[in-house]
Amino acid sequence: MKIPMARGAAIALALGVAALAGLPAGATEDAGTIHAAILPFDAHVDIAPDFDSAANPASGDTTGQFDLPKIQRGGLKGAAVAVFVGQEAETPAYLVQARAAAEAQDATIHNFVRHYPQQVEQALTPADVHRIAAAGKFALVESIVNGGAFIDRVEDVDLWASRGARVFGFVHAGHNRLADSSRPALVRAEGASRNGGLSPLGKAVVVRLNSLGILIDVSQLSDAAFADVLALSKAPVVASHSDVRALVDNGRNLTDAQLDALGKNGGVVAINAFSAYLRPRDPAFTAKLEALKAEYGLKGDSSAALPLEKAKEYDRRYHELRASEPKANVDDLVKAIDHAVQRIGIDHVALSSDFNHGGGIIGWADEGEAGNVTAALVSHGYTKAQIGKLWSDNLLRVWGEAQALGR
Template structure:
């Protein structure tokens, strides 16, 4: 309950003006606390485990989740954007139904989580809600949607999930679907690189629907063609909710300088993701990923579809191994290495077009920022590097809020 339960010391410092911390010097705890409290802190992409439920998220640091109620309060995260995410699978009617079931189960779990804590959590549906809920000392839960696999070819479901509260929509994850090509097509699912040439006709139809409803379009994980087509079709700014910098790690999920600039030129925001594999090119990470998840079950990475190749019992082992590895991926990079990527983006496209994200519970996190409870460490590192209080507020949530307001204003005219 960040906005109410501030310390007396933070309150006494509130009138002292902006921090003048010099780059390279350590900020005081008082400055870190004051500025973190004063910022509207937003994470636009957090995932949930499939077995996430309200009861297991009251236990605090003993849970395996990187987000739960005690961690939200410790880290002072005002807005947690929770993803209605479906695992990438081969496109079959059965898998589309399975993906939709997964999305709806996560929606129900989030609704129950909020319902159980009405004094501390509230589902947000607008920019005004985000500001009001934070001002009331509660945490806003914002819904996003990732991976249109679960929609099949049905764009009418976008309206359905809007009514449920979705305000951020990402077309793709690691695999093509009926809306778009992914920047990471999966041969194991029958994908071909650039098979649709970017957005499909259905994906192109979805863009004006999202604009009309007032949903932010998320271009993370799109191919360059799909990203550029989205920018051309959208009448509002877009964001990348969980992307990183290709100039630092040459990975297809990361964004090139040209892509970063194109998003900024549209008025959008790139949220640099705290995900080790996309912040530094680490041989140990790649070797461990293969050895701990695929090799024990005789799978060939990028070739075999685990769901099709394995028995039900072995597929369960595969999922458990993936979850266990993902819980520990934060160990492969540091907070300083994360902020190095933030620095790069800020210098390239400007402070008004950059933000933070974690991808917690799906591999995200770094040493020093391993859960939402570690949020103040980001503020401390930014102050150490000489960022101003105004800049920190923009990075933490001001830039996202600006885009959401622009998207809402456009929809209000329709």
């Protein structure tokens, strides 16, 4: 059964943002009209572990941040939905496990499309996204995060392309066989670099991705690996979920020089609703985090690797602690957008949530609140055309250029 669009709910949420900003009622109505008229597309979202299971169907209003009722409430018309596997030690046994996990997520994504054919359709091209959205359905683009966890041959890229993956990211938290990460894994006693950027296999994968017309995602890469990709890629690239280091000094964020390089490449940075990368860390929280690291003997380069179970325990406690950290809000998100736009231009900036993997801020806590982002952009003076570029036009253009350069 098709779930009706709850447009009033989205506009009510936008009204809340407008009231906080002191906007006149007319400006709020304009925001609602703009949001309904454009093509809001989330450049990076993950799926919850039990997404669309019998116990947690996507047709229901789940505890996750992405499901059909939230998509409808937020007026979202498409998203890049990730196949993601976490990084562990690179053993033959883990490669088998990682491949199985990636294939299971791929099956979940395809089953989501099959379960709701009147509401969801997979998009393989930017033209598909426009066609699907025009038909009143949700356009799902399959993406990959941390491909180096389950890809160990160049030919594997072709397999994932045949499954419908159209965006490819190399790493997550920790180095792998393709590239170095911006976040070396303390629990595995990783240093700042393992590959010096991209590995030889990673460089070959860049070439293959270009030839297949798959959009390369540079989020999560180390600075050296980021530079390697931009030097090698003949197509523009995307940073599908990245923020600004000039505002929050975190290695996961992009420097102004990296933003400049991305703009010169013709690419796009999708400013990400991830609180820790939008809001400088509170000193009290930082002290708690350092105490947790000390408890596990994690002291940077001098750390010893933790046994797997201890590493998982630390990861669980770290994320529990992070959940208590004060949250950024939509104005913080727009400040980061402003910085990127002023630095490299409106044509090179997009939006992403990173929902179900740590994303979520005050005002855009799930997909049902996507209208609040448009309202905040209106309050900061962005026009309808500019907001359309940020929500989807820029990303779809760059993806189309990458496809056109493929065979």
